[in-house]
Amino acid sequence: QVQLVESGGGLVQAGGSLRLSCGASGAIFSINTMGWYRQAPGKQRDLVATITRGGSTNYADSMKGRFTISRDSAKNTVYLQMNSLKAEDTAVYYCNARNFLSQVYWGQGTQVTVSS
Numbered sequence: 001q002v003q004l005v006e007s008g009g010g011l012v013q014a015g016g017s018l019r020l021s022c023g024a025s026g027a028i029f030s031i032n033t034m035g036w037y038r039q040a041p042g043k044q045r046d047l048v049a050t051i052t053r054g055g056s057t058n059y060a061d062s063m064k065g066r067f068t069i070s071r072d073s074a075k076n077t078v079y080l081q082m083n084s085l086k087a088e089d090t091a092v093y094y095c096n097a098r099n100f101l102s103q104v105y106w107g108q109g110t111q112v113t114v115s116s
Contacts (some may be wrong), residue, residue, distance in 0.1 A: 017084075031097050033098045
């Protein structure tokens with residue numbers, strides 16, 4: 001089992017920045033990929049960005065150039081730096097981990113609200 005705890009959400013004005021953190025615990029040795037997804041009210045949960053154990057990253061097109069995913073392996077933590085935030089970035093952001101057996105784990109989510 002893997003436990004994920006997000007932090008760093010909040011209210012920010014359009015054009016501002018936030019950094020989300022996701023701490024992992026439990027069977028962290030089994031994790032291959034970690035990432036961030038988001039879900040706006042009434043919409044499906046969508047990919048934001050992922051990062052593999054080897055450091056390869058993948059971003060949704062609308063986040064490229066504004067968001068940066070990174071990881072600190074020593075702290076078992078993944079970060080999402082979000083810059084130039086827009087009102088449409090408002091959503092609950094969820095941390096995700098996938099292990100080598102393709103089992104998926106989710107955090108409880110953290111709310112990001114961008115005021116225009």
